[in-house]
Amino acid sequence: MDKKKLIAAAAAGGLLLLCSLAVAYFTDHDTKNNVFTVGNVALELNEEHFIDGQLARADIRIDKDPTVKNTGKNDEFVFLEVKVPKGEITLLGSDGKPAAPKSSQELFSFFGGSGAQTVSGSDNFAYNSSTSSADGWVFLEKTAAADEDTYVFGYSTAISPDEETVSLFDKFALRKFIEEEIAGGTKLTVPVNAYGIQASSLDGVSGLPESGSLSVQNLKDIFEICRNKQN
Incomplete structure (x- = not known):
């Protein structure tokens, strides 16, 4: 029996995008509070403030706040994976005019709280990052x-x-683009997947600190184990 106790939880937000002139509608059918357990390692993926059936307009921020809770008996390292749909669209500037030629672009932007950091090379994805404190x-x-x-x-x-x-x-929003470029009734999904693995006796990863923050390389090595176990 494999000594590594690994779990993976996934919640997919089903977004229905109905494009009509200046208004787009969508519905998210994310499944909340799913618990998946192997041995005594378990986690829960939550979105406490998200509400189904909201009206979405370009650049109007809507609550969506994925968190991971340890519902098992062991300490866990946890990871989140977000899949952002893309389309051939013409992004619009604040003046409503095309900001760039039509091209393949992500359809949603994501926003963190105060002090959020933006992913390098992705100006539309801000997240609540680790700090020294x-x-x-x-x-x-x-x-x-x-x-x-x-x-x-x-x-x-x-x-x-x-x-x-x-x-x-904490929030996300439909980006500003020419709505007619996405067919009315198009269904889009934004899956959010959570992964967890026991923190103790983790084989195959060297240099883990006894306490405190993990390095980027530590986390990449641990996630590679999670990825390999899913394949």
């Missing part, structure tokens, strides 16, 4: 594909039983 999320990688971009973040420290992370981001 507070735990938070660490950006690990971005993978681009034709229809979506995938972002991976690791939490800066192990979380204890009943402990919950800060939110990865």
Whole structure:
């Protein structure tokens, strides 16, 4: 029996985008409070402030705040993976005029709280990052594909039983683009996947600190184990 106790939880937000003149509507059918357990390692993916069935307009920020709670009995390292849909669109500036030629672009922007950090090379994805005085999320990688971009973040420290992370981001919004470029009734999904692995006796990762924040390389090495276990 594999000594590594690994769990993976996934919540996908189903977004219905109905494009009509200056207004776009969407609905998110994210499944909340899912618990997946292997042995005594467990976690819960939450979005406390998200409300289904809201009216979405370009650049109007809507609450969406994914967090991870340790519901198991062991300390855990946890990760969040966000898949952002893309489309061939013409982004608009604040004056309503095209800001750049039509091209493949992410359809949503994400916003953190005060002091949020923006992912390098992605000016539309801000997240609640780790600082010298507070735990938070660490950006690990971005993978681009034709229809979506995938972002991976690791939490800066192990979380204890009943402990919950800060939110990865707090709000998101539809970007400003020419709505007719996305067919009315198009369904879009923004999956948010949570992964966790026991923090103690973790084979295959060297140089882990006994306490405190993990390095980017630590988190990348641990997430690689999570990824390999899912393949």
